[in-house]
Amino acid sequence: MSKIHVSTEINGDQVEFLCETDETLLDVLRDQLGLTGAKEGCGTGDCGACSVTVDGRLVCSCLVLGAEVEGSAVTTIEGMADGDALHPLQRHLLEGAALQCGICTPGVLVAAKALLDKNPDPSEEELRYWLAGNLCRCTGYDKIIRSVMTAAAEMRGEKS
Amino acid sequence: MNVKRKFKVLGTRPVRPDGVEKVTGKALFGADTYATGMLHARILRSPHAHARIVSIDTSAAEALAGVKAVITSADFGEVDSEMTRDTMHNCMANGVALYDGHAVAAVAAISKSVAAAALKLIKVEYETLPHVTDVDAAMQPDAPVLHANRQHRSVVAGTPGNVVYYCDFGHGDVDAGFAAADKVIERTFKTAATHQGYIEPHACLANVGSDGKADLWCSTQGHYNVRLICAEIMGMDESQLRVTASEIGGGFGGKTTVFIEPVALALSRKAGKPVKLVMSRDEVFRASGPTMSASMDIKIGMNADGKITAGHAKLRYQGGAFPYQMVMMGAMSAFATYDLEHVRAEGWDVMTNRPKMISYRAPGAPMAVYAVESVIGELAAEFDLDPIDVRILNASREGTKSSYGPTFKAIGLVESLEAAKAHPHYSAPLGANQGRGVSCGFWFNFGGQVSVSMAINADGTVNLIEGNPDIGGSRASISMMAAEELGIPYEKIKTIIGDTASVGFSDVTDGSRVTFAVGIATINAAKAAKAEMCKRAAKTWGIDVDAVEWIDGAVHPTGHNAGEFPPLSLAEIAANSGRTGGPIAGHHEGAPDKAGVSFGVHLVDTEVDPETGFTTVKRYTVFQDVGKAIHPSYVEGQMQGGAVQGIGWALNEEYIYGEDGRLQNAGFLDYRIPVASDLPMIDTVIIEVPNPGHPFGVRGCGETAIVPPLAAVGAAVCAAAGVRLFELPMSPPKIMAAIDAKK
Numbered sequence: 060m061s062k063i064h065v066s067t068e069i070n071g072d073q074v075e076f077l078c079e080t081d082e083t084l085l086d087v088l089r090d091q092l093g094l095t096g097a098k099e100g101c102g103t104g105d106c107g108a109c110s111v112t113v114d115g116r117l118v119c120s121c122l123v124l125g126a127e128v129e130g131s132a133v134t135t136i137e138g139m140a141d142g143d144a145l146h147p148l149q150r151h152l153l154e155g156a157a158l159q160c161g162i163c164t165p166g167v168l169v170a171a172k173a174l175l176d177k178n179p180d181p182s183e184e185e186l187r188y189w190l191a192g193n194l195c196r197c198t199g200y201d202k203i204i205r206s207v208m209t210a211a212a213e214m215r216g217e218k219s
Numbered sequence: 220m221n222v223k224r225k226f227k228v229l230g231t232r233p234v235r236p237d238g239v240e241k242v243t244g245k246a247l248f249g250a251d252t253y254a255t256g257m258l259h260a261r262i263l264r265s266p267h268a269h270a271r272i273v274s275i276d277t278s279a280a281e282a283l284a285g286v287k288a289v290i291t292s293a294d295f296g297e298v299d300s301e302m303t304r305d306t307m308h309n310c311m312a313n314g315v316a317l318y319d320g321h322a323v324a325a326v327a328a329i330s331k332s333v334a335a336a337a338l339k340l341i342k343v344e345y346e347t348l349p350h351v352t353d354v355d356a357a358m359q360p361d362a363p364v365l366h367a368n369r370q371h372r373s374v375v376a377g378t379p380g381n382v383v384y385y386c387d388f389g390h391g392d393v394d395a396g397f398a399a400a401d402k403v404i405e406r407t408f409k410t411a412a413t414h415q416g417y418i419e420p421h422a423c424l425a426n427v428g429s430d431g432k433a434d435l436w437c438s439t440q441g442h443y444n445v446r447l448i449c450a451e452i453m454g455m456d457e458s459q460l461r462v463t464a465s466e467i468g469g470g471f472g473g474k475t476t477v478f479i480e481p482v483a484l485a486l487s488r489k490a491g492k493p494v495k496l497v498m499s500r501d502e503v504f505r506a507s508g509p510t511m512s513a514s515m516d517i518k519i520g521m522n523a524d525g526k527i528t529a530g531h532a533k534l535r536y537q538g539g540a541f542p543y544q545m546v547m548m549g550a551m552s553a554f555a556t557y558d559l560e561h562v563r564a565e566g567w568d569v570m571t572n573r574p575k576m577i578s579y580r581a582p583g584a585p586m587a588v589y590a591v592e593s594v595i596g597e598l599a600a601e602f603d604l605d606p607i608d609v610r611i612l613n614a615s616r617e618g619t620k621s622s623y624g625p626t627f628k629a630i631g632l633v634e635s636l637e638a639a640k641a642h643p644h645y646s647a648p649l650g651a652n653q654g655r656g657v658s659c660g661f662w663f664n665f666g667g668q669v670s671v672s673m674a675i676n677a678d679g680t681v682n683l684i685e686g687n688p689d690i691g692g693s694r695a696s697i698s699m700m701a702a703e704e705l706g707i708p709y710e711k712i713k714t715i716i717g718d719t720a721s722v723g724f725s726d727v728t729d730g731s732r733v734t735f736a737v738g739i740a741t742i743n744a745a746k747a748a749k750a751e752m753c754k755r756a757a758k759t760w761g762i763d764v765d766a767v768e769w770i771d772g773a774v775h776p777t778g779h780n781a782g783e784f785p786p787l788s789l790a791e792i793a794a795n796s797g798r799t800g801g802p803i804a805g806h807h808e809g810a811p812d813k814a815g816v817s818f819g820v821h822l823v824d825t826e827v828d829p830e831t832g833f834t835t836v837k838r839y840t841v842f843q844d845v846g847k848a849i850h851p852s853y854v855e856g857q858m859q860g861g862a863v864q865g866i867g868w869a870l871n872e873e874y875i876y877g878e879d880g881r882l883q884n885a886g887f888l889d890y891r892i893p894v895a896s897d898l899p900m901i902d903t904v905i906i907e908v909p910n911p912g913h914p915f916g917v918r919g920c921g922e923t924a925i926v927p928p929l930a931a932v933g934a935a936v937c938a939a940a941g942v943r944l945f946e947l948p949m950s951p952p953k954i955m956a957a958i959d960a961k962k
Contacts, residue, residue, distance in 0.1 A: 102499055
């Protein structure tokens with residue numbers, strides 16, 4: 060079976076790859092492009108560990124085919140920091156001890172950023188519902204929610 | 220240790236050393252490594268709950284282009300130890316598939332898609348056998364027995380064959396205690412099996428060379444244990460198998476054994492290439508984990524003043540398809556919270572056609588404590604007594620002879636109960652359809668074998684190698700303890716987890732042992748390095764080593780030499796080490812055994828919708844004695860995470876089996892762990908009653924927090940809905956049935 064040629068943009072870089080017709084975007088990112096920040100926790104869109112954005116829209120990359128991102132702009136956790144400068148979300152999750160094992164962290168960060176891009180001032184309830192698709196088994200979510208709220212306040216220019 | 224020591228580093232909240240990698244996606248977990256020429260493996264699993272494997276025909280799969288190896292149980296040899304043999308037969312069925320999801324064959328191929336296609340070409344002929352998945356059914360004389368003649372000597376003769384272990388703890392005369400009680404309540408409880416639910420599936424990369432040496436990369440809580448098991452199964456010397464622990468994406472006890480590593484090693488040996496094997500989520504649910512389900516009878520007597528006169532627990536645990544001994548932990552935990560004159564806890568471990576159980580955070584304790592605490596709450600309500608006052612009246616204290624034997628040293632249960640009673644949460648008003656619950660919890664904690672090696676670098680920094688995978692921030696706590704002992708800044712320490720060829724044996728990251736045991740080894744390694752640095756300073760000054768002492772990160776002359784020489788700092792001594800005798804290091808190997816037990820108290824408010832039976836957790840506060848919180852944020856995180864796992868156990872999570880013995884909810888959609896929108900903030904109150912068995916007072920803190928939530932949420936739901944429930948999870952249909960039955 061011949062592979063499909065795909066041209067896309069990933070974290071601002073032009074990228075080309077060949078994928079099998081049934082190969083997920085997650086497998087392409089991880090197995091072909093060396094972008095292993097997105098994790099496969101379930102493969103069925105239930106855990107959010109593979110979260111990325113495609114043209115600004117938050118998706119589970121395990122539910123997107125590699126062939127579908129032709130001509131799109133994909134962002135992953137690897138594109139979040141600006142060189143050595145961490146994004147405020149990354150910094151506040153670290154300072155707030157909002158990760159224990161860290162496997163869900165990339166997905167949580169990508170999802171939280173997608174929310175703040177749309178809504179810079181979410182309520183705790185809005186944030187909790189937005190992140191309901193990102194399973195974390197370690198933290199009980201408390202420190203994740205607090206850290207994202209603190210980062211959002213900082214990004215809005217509020218003093219903490 | 221009554222006087223609280225002043226610390227410089229302990230109790231602060233620095234950023235963890237592995238943090239940046241984990242927020243940037245660079246940290247390498249089990250599935251994140253690749254090798255040149257690597258093959259992808261998949262495992263074929265039984266669709267039957269119990270079936271004899273008549274034949275396996277792998278010829279068509281082997282003939283498929285791109286397939287490099289196919290294995291079955293025939294590719295594994297014999298092993299001597301019964302425990303390892305069971306583990307091996309759990310990784311690959313030996314003649315009989317014992318549960319839905321049991322591995323029967325595996326393939327390695329050049330791509331994932333070829334491996335998947337090859338699985339479909341393997342022809343397995345099964346002869347289905349009668350099955351049993353319920354613990355009470357499995358204990359009946361006519362139940363199908365999974366393994367003949369595997370009963371432990373503790374089991375009373377004539378007991379049906381699936382009962383593999385029996386235990387009996389306690390003291391006094393429970394019948395006399397019940398006779399003296401103003402009221403005796405006896406209840407039967409059931410709790411479902413739950414899965415550890417780590418987000419990272421099991422994953423490994425095995426590379427067996429033609430010279431017989433092998434490298435194994437895997438996600439595990441204990442790579443030395445992986446080496447031990449795999450070397451025996453593979454017939455290798457331990458020295459020839461190097462196991463490296465990847466970053467671990469959660470374990471909670473579920474990664475304390477092996478499920479796929481021997482399969483990957485066998486495939487790699489057969490194919491002569493590196494083999495990567497990653498479980499799907501479906502496989503994780505069907506063939507790894509879970510913890511035990513339970514059926515329990517609890518009888519407790521109480522006087523009108525709240526004094527418990529006697530308690531008797533009968534615990535029947537279902538632990539899957541192989542012999543095991545875990546009910547002991549439940550029987551020992553059941554009444555550990557209370558100072559009782561008459562107490563008895565019996566336990567039975569039972570085999571069924573379900574996946575082989577493995578530890579889940581405080582294994583065996585949450586269900587037993589749920590049942591006991593529920594009856595204590597009911598008795599307190601019966602006498603119209605405050606549930607915390609009743610618990611304080613009966614609480615274990617320093618000097619209490621515990622229900623399982625030992626006498627407790629300094630413990631913080633009463634302090635935790637008093638903190639809960641004084642907390643604003645306890646007196647806050649409740650709304651309509653809301654109820655409040657309280658429960659205590661207990662866990663033993665563990666010490667175990669440990670190795671730490673520490674090098675003092677010439678620039679004054681320190682490299683520390685330890686052998687315990689960091690599952691929740693332990694590199695931070697270990698670095699902090701090293702910094703405290705050496706008197707240098709936290710940032711000067713770099714702690715790494717060595718592979719099995721880099722540092723000595725270390726027990727598995729379990730039993731809430733790492734900060735305790737690795738901490739002691741770190742302190743002792745630092746003391747050894749400090750002793751060497753004292754020698755170097757004395758040599759530099761030309762005075763006797765007895766005439767110097769270590770104060771705050773530097774060596775000072777003492778006695779008549781005091782003030783004769785300016786102190787030499789760690790950095791100064793290290794910089795000069797090449798001229799005073801060579802590199803400076805410290806190491807420690809040991810088996811610390813004074814892990815202090817830990818108690819916690821949880822308070823929870825719930826609201827139950829009387830129309831749907833749906834429960835919302837409105838407020839939650841955790842109180843726990845942790846001895847000394849090294850990094851309070853990560854201690855709080857353990858308390859919060861344990862509480863939420865317990866909430867899931869209480870309300871949602873369960874293994875659901877059909878009449879056919881197959882698991883019906885092998886995915887995160889149908890096996891529902893708590894999500895962010897289910898929960899409020901989880902407040903924490905850290906209690907610090909130092910453990911006399913640790914230089915800094917540390918107690919393990921990771922496991923206790925999963926023990927109280929089951930009964931606390933249970934009591935809160937019962938109060939909110941005005942019903943009594945005796946079965947977990949308290950899913951909406953069960954709550955509605957109880958509400959309807961009351962109408």
